[in-house]
Every structure is written in structure tokens, then in C-alpha cells.
Amino acid sequence: MGKLYDKLASDVRLEEGLVACINCGTCTAVCPAAEFYKYDPKRIVNIVQSQDDDQIRELLKSDVIWYCGECMSCVTRCPRKNAPGLVIMALRSLSQDEGYFVESEKGRQQLALKRTVGENILRKGYCITPRTMTYERHREAGLIWKWETEHLEDIFERLGANLDGEGPGVLRQIPRESLDELDRIFEVTGGKARFEMIEKASSRKAAEMGMSDEEYYEMVFTQNNGSHFK
Amino acid sequence: MGHDIDNIGTNPLTGRRRVWKEYQKVIPSDKYFYVRSCIRQNIFPASEVHFLKIMRETLGKDVYENPHHTTCSGIGYHSDVVPLETSMTIVARQFALMAEAGYENLAVSCITSFGLYTEFLETWQHFPHIRERIAENLYKATGRELVLPKCVAHASDIIYSLRDEISQKAKYRLVNKNTGEPLRIVEHIGCHYAKMFPSKGVGGAEYPCVLSGMAEAWGGQIVDYPERRQCCGFGFRQYLVQANRGYSISNTKKKFDSMEPYHPDAIITNCPGCPYFMDRWQYVIAEMEGKTYGENGFGIPVLTYEELAGLVLGYDPWDLGLQVHQTSVEPLLDKMGIEYDPSQKYKGIGGKDLGRPEEPRVLKTELCPHCL
Numbered sequence A: 001m002g003k004l005y006d007k008l009a010s011d012v013r014l015e016e017g018l019v020a021c022i023n024c025g026t027c028t029a030v031c032p033a034a035e036f037y038k039y040d041p042k043r044i045v046n047i048v049q050s051q052d053d054d055q056i057r058e059l060l061k062s063d064v065i066w067y068c069g070e071c072m073s074c075v076t077r078c079p080r081k082n083a084p085g086l087v088i089m090a091l092r093s094l095s096q097d098e099g100y101f102v103e104s105e106k107g108r109q110q111l112a113l114k115r116t117v118g119e120n121i122l123r124k125g126y127c128i129t130p131r132t133m134t135y136e137r138h139r140e141a142g143l144i145w146k147w148e149t150e151h152l153e154d155i156f157e158r159l160g161a162n163l164d165g166e167g168p169g170v171l172r173q174i175p176r177e178s179l180d181e182l183d184r185i186f187e188v189t190g191g192k193a194r195f196e197m198i199e200k201a202s203s204r205k206a207a208e209m210g211m212s213d214e215e216y217y218e219m220v221f222t223q224n225n226g227s228h229f230k
Numbered sequence B: 001m002g003h004d005i006d007n008i009g010t011n012p013l014t015g016r017r018r019v020w021k022e023y024q025k026v027i028p029s030d031k032y033f034y035v036r037s038c039i040r041q042n043i044f045p046a047s048e049v050h051f052l053k054i055m056r057e058t059l060g061k062d063v064y065e066n067p068h069h070t071t072c073s074g075i076g077y078h079s080d081v082v083p084l085e086t087s088m089t090i091v092a093r094q095f096a097l098m099a100e101a102g103y104e105n106l107a108v109s110c111i112t113s114f115g116l117y118t119e120f121l122e123t124w125q126h127f128p129h130i131r132e133r134i135a136e137n138l139y140k141a142t143g144r145e146l147v148l149p150k151c152v153a154h155a156s157d158i159i160y161s162l163r164d165e166i167s168q169k170a171k172y173r174l175v176n177k178n179t180g181e182p183l184r185i186v187e188h189i190g191c192h193y194a195k196m197f198p199s200k201g202v203g204g205a206e207y208p209c210v211l212s213g214m215a216e217a218w219g220g221q222i223v224d225y226p227e228r229r230q231c232c233g234f235g236f237r238q239y240l241v242q243a244n245r246g247y248s249i250s251n252t253k254k255k256f257d258s259m260e261p262y263h264p265d266a267i268i269t270n271c272p273g274c275p276y277f278m279d280r281w282q283y284v285i286a287e288m289e290g291k292t293y294g295e296n297g298f299g300i301p302v303l304t305y306e307e308l309a310g311l312v313l314g315y316d317p318w319d320l321g322l323q324v325h326q327t328s329v330e331p332l333l334d335k336m337g338i339e340y341d342p343s344q345k346y347k348g349i350g351g352k353d354l355g356r357p358e359e360p361r362v363l364k365t366e367l368c369p370h371c372l
Helices: A004-009 A012-017 A026-030 A032-036 A041-050 A053-060 A073-077 A084-097 A110-124 A139-150 A152-158 A176-189 A191-208 A213-222 B015-021 B038-043 B045-058 B074-078 B084-100 B111-126 B128-142 B155-161 B163-168 B210-217 B242-262 B273-289 B305-313 B330-336
Strands: B032-035 B105-108 B151-154 B184-188 B266-269 B302-304
Touching: A004 A012, A004 A053, A004 A084, A012 A084, A012 B111, A026 A041, A026 A073, A032 B242, A041 A053, A041 A084, A053 A084, A073 A084, A084 A191, A110 A176, A110 A191, A110 A213, A110 B074, A139 A152, A139 B273, A176 A191, A176 B084, A176 B128, A191 A213, A213 B242, B032 B045, B032 B084, B038 B045, B038 B074, B038 B273, B045 B155, B045 B305, B074 B084, B074 B111, B084 B105, B084 B111, B084 B128, B105 B111, B105 B155, B111 B128, B111 B151, B151 B155, B155 B163, B155 B210, B155 B305, B163 B210, B163 B305, B184 B210, B184 B242, B210 B266, B210 B305, B242 B273, B266 B273, B266 B305, B273 B302, B302 B305, B305 B330
Parallel strands: B032 B105, B105 B151, B184 B266, B266 B302
Antiparallel strands: none
């Protein structure tokens, strides 16, 4: 093994998601991302099916593999029972393993996702937490969310939650021993290695772009060069 | 839609009955191990509270929650920061906790989680060596044993299966009290409910009736519109990263523009993200473009299925958490004839004064005598 395609083929999602594409374009027709982005899942599946490493490398360094929303609408409609959404997941995984993700604007966003969703999981046992989902970063969450975050304990108590409490319930504090189990799962299964790879490649890219860590993070979270939409 | 004939009975299975049987799913009526949703706990916390209340107190069911269960990591998995093998092992731990507690049926609050559990069970069935490796990972990391569940049901499957029991106990119906007409309900089913594995959802991907079945059983009329099965636009990274949110709002706007001519009275959903986006993007679209989709400057109220079930059963709207919607629900409450105290909407426990949220510039949130 060593060829990019061989690495890709070792991901079970490729085995499950790509049997034989007939290039009919049904996936592209039904795809919410293809409607708004310059995105064509049919073309991506075609490249993967070609097993051409040069083209696959180009994909791994590009924005296009990051346009999919993983809604999996393509899975329902593919007449050959392929799953382009799973092919995308395998490509994104390999792009991170190879460090190629930092070569595109959309790929670089993995740092933001690692530092928000990823770290929430390890710190709290939840993907999202009300104290890290700030109104400043989520204005679209509305003035109601602004009010909620200003009165978090009172409002969650009113709604029957068990915010940071012991025992069962909404947003309970996950017991330390369970967080330790999560931590060990991440260690044993490569989750921590993935996080370290994202940090390392991002740090290298920030230095290359002459940015501090803070400047780089702000850029990946907010920058949109405007070239992605149709 | 067909849920009227899902009680197949002993009649020969012919025609539509035979076809419909293929779209059915076995949903145990009792004894569940409950796993929560990350997004719903943050955004609509009272929905999970009321799922358990309705199941335990109103319907007398056994639903157990172990505080040691965690996120399934699904949002991390579909944001591609959590590797497949890590997510599989976290899911295996949830299954282990369920078996240790003596349960065989999993009740899943989240659609992303439901899709994840379903996907991994399918993969493990097709690739037993992967299941064995995950079991080894789990044992190595936690000392726990992987035991597969007998049934994985989404919590909306369970409410769907109990819809007639809820209907029998109903205090209110989805009927306009002024006209006597059924209320027009848009149902929006989360993509990961049945688009990946149609046989795992009630009605499959072609005729999903998990929500329409509830709405019709409770007196409502379902709105069919062109973009009914379009994704809400969450797209995981497409919302979570600020730079990408144009994707998310564009998809939701497409749905609203498509449903607007049918004048829906309410939208119900069974996914964590969908009600959030359909509620909040109405506010953003109003701020950005001055456009509102409800009547008289209001939006279209967006509810979770537990909130709707709770209203039908006569729970207090503010106990159900309807005050933490950005798009006001009062137009729906008034049409249903539900009694509520507006002065208590933003109060804490014991009437504690918590101030009130600021008013949006465009989207109406307060009722006035001239509004309806």
C-alpha cells in the first residue's frame, strides 16, 4: 500500500459507498450542496472510480470535497446503491491523514471543528454545550439565545434541565469516570491522533501564511472568499 | 399516505396492504434505554423532558436513562473530525451500557445518532471483522462488552406508535377553533431518519409517515409541497463554521419559499437541527430581507413532535419550552384554543423575573388584539 487510491480503498465507507457508478448524475440532481455550491458529486465519484492518484491528490487538496453537507440524500436515489456521501467522508478522512486539508479554504476549517465540536466531546461528553455556543459566534441563534445565555441557569432550571448537575437529565454533568472512558476510546481508536494531526498541520500552515494561532483560527472560522457559490 | 391501513390484521395481504407492509417497522411499545441528543439538550431541552414525562407519567412506560451515557459523537463524525473507528467504539459503549442495565431496546432522541447507530449496525453485519475490532477497542478502553441491541427506535417512532393512545387522552386537537377546519401542518423529517436506510424508518424514504401519522391522528391536515423532502440545510460543517452558513440558510429558504403558498399553520420536525434552523432562519431571513412567512408579520411556528404531543395533551406551553423559540408559537396556540398566561412566558421558577429577550426588528413576536 502507498498509493492514495489504495489508502482510500482501505476505508470501509468506500467499499460500502462505491460499487459501480454509471455516471448518471442522479446524485448531483438531488444534492442540496450542488444546488448552491460549484459542486458535482458525480464528478468526484468518477475521479475516485478512475483510481488516478494525481486527480485524487488534487481532490484532497481542493475545496470541493468539503462542500457536501452529508445529508445522504444521494444514497436514497442512486440507482446503483452507491453512497457518494460516504465516498466524500472517506476522501475527507484521507485528506486529513495526509495533511492535504490545509491547502484549501474549506479544508482548513477542520481546525475550527476540532476546537469546537471535537474538544467539547472530550471536555464535556457533548458535541455542543450552551457555554461554548456563544451569542457572539452565533448571532443567527437569535435574540432569544442571547437572553438564554444571559440567564442560563434560571432558564434551564425552568425548562426541567439538570444543567451541570449529578444524576440523569438534560445537560447533566457527565461523570468523570465516563469522560475518562471517552478519553481512552479516543486514544485507542485514533481519535486523538486525528486531533493532533489537525493541530500540527494547521500550525504549519499558519506559520507558512505568517499568521499567529489566533489570527489563523479567526480566518478559518470566518473567511469566505466568495468563490464557492454558483 | 397509508398509515390508515397499517393495522393489517388477519386479512390477506393484497394490493396496497401488501406493499404497505414492506414499509412497516417493528416498534416495541415499552422498556427502552434512552439516549439523548446534544443539540436538543441545548436548544429544546424541554422536549426531551416531556418525551420522558409523556412516556412515563401519561402512558406508564418504562424508559430508563443512565447518566453515564455520552454523546454518540455523531456531529463530530459528520464534521469529519472524529474518525469512523472512534465513533463506532463510542456507539459500542452506549450499547454496552444498555445491556448492562438489562435493556434490549434503544430509544434515540437524535436523528443523527439514529442514523449513526443504524449505519454502524449495518456495517458490522456486513463486515463482522470490523465489529470484532470495535469490540476489542471497547474492551481495551473501558473493560465493557459489546452487546448488540434488539431494536433501535427513534423516539419519534415510539410516539408515532402511541399516537392513538395520545389522541384518546387529548385535551386539544389540531383544529382551528374558529373555523372548525383541520390545521395545515408541514412535517419535516430529518434526512438521517430514512434516507440512508429506508427500511429503518416508518414508511421508508418514499412514504415516511412518522410525523404525518401523528399530525393526522391528532386532527391536523398534512401539507404536501414541492420541497417537502429537501434537507433543512444543517450540513454539519456548513452551519457549524460561520463562513459556511450561506449554504444552511439557502436550503432552508428554499423550503420556506416552496411551502409558503400552502399557508401552513405549523411545522413539526423529528430532528435536532431541523427545528432550530427552521425556527431561527425565519428570524434571519426577516432581518436580512424583511420577509416573513406566517400571517400578519409572524413566522410559521416550528415545533418538535414532543412539543406538539404536549400541547395536544394539555401541558402548559411554557413548561414545554415554547418560550425559547425565536419564531413565536402564539398564533398556533390561539388557533388551537389553548389557554396560556402571556405574563408567565419569560419567567423563571416561582415567577422569578428574568427580564425578556430583545425584540427582532422585523419578525413579530408579540400578539396584539389586531394581529389575529
